[in-house]
Amino acid sequence: MCFVCVDDVEWEELDWGDLGWVVRPANVPEGSRLCVLDVKIDPGKGHDFHTHPNQEEVIFLRSGSVEQWVKEERKQLNAGDLAFIPKGAVHATFVAADASEPARILVVLGPSHGTAGYEAVDVSTEEPWASLRS
Numbered sequence: 416m417c418f419v420c421v422d423d424v425e426w427e428e429l430d431w432g433d434l435g436w437v438v439r440p441a442n443v444p445e446g447s448r449l450c451v452l453d454v455k456i457d458p459g460k461g462h463d464f465h466t467h468p469n470q471e472e473v474i475f476l477r478s479g480s481v482e483q484w485v486k487e488e489r490k491q492l493n494a495g496d497l498a499f500i501p502k503g504a505v506h507a508t509f510v511a512a513d514a515s516e517p518a519r520i521l522v523v524l525g526p527s528h529g530t531a532g533y534e535a536v537d538v539s540t541e542e543p544w545a546s547l548r549s
Contacts, residue, residue, distance in 0.1 A: 419443065424453060431460035432517060439532030450532030452522040456481065461509030464544035465535045470524040472500035474508065479518035482509040487547065505538055509548075 424435040425442060435453035438446040450470075456462060456479075464484070474483065475497040483492045484507040485500055492498065500506045510518045528534040538544050 431462055432456040436532075439530070440527055441530045441532070446527065446532070448526050450522075450524040450527045452520075452524075452533070454518075454520040454522055456508060456510045456518045456520065458510050458514040458517065459512035461507060463537065463539035464505055464507040464541075464547070465537050465539065466503055466505045467500070467524060467528075467534055468503050468536060469528055469534060470526065471502050472506075473523045474498045474500065475521040475523075477519040477521055479510065479514060479516050481518045481520070482511070484508070484547070487543065505544060507539070507544075 419437055419442075423442070424437055427434045427436070433455040436442060437453050438449055438451035440447055454462075461482075476492045476494055478494050480494075481492050483490050483498050485498055486504055486506070490498070498506070508518070508520070524533060
């Protein structure tokens, strides 16, 4: 498969927004090296502190604005900005409660991990991450 059309994307509803599985081995068997996601984060929500122990990640903000964390560094990102997350680096993405729209993000992880293509470890309850935004 060389093309993935909008109707081919499998959507998963999460407590912070929606995750669209664009490319992963489960739906694109030839896509064994990359995992590509279409992510929507709702206003006032976020993908809390987590890490991908075996994957690098690029977060490209397509629309909206986010508070992006990489390790203990925070940066406000706007449409067109991106963040590179080194393998194993703790990171998080949040959308302000008063945002007028969800943030829309294109995420690319590599290498792909397992049939899901994705591996995440939640560290949001561990210090310093649990109190970093306080």
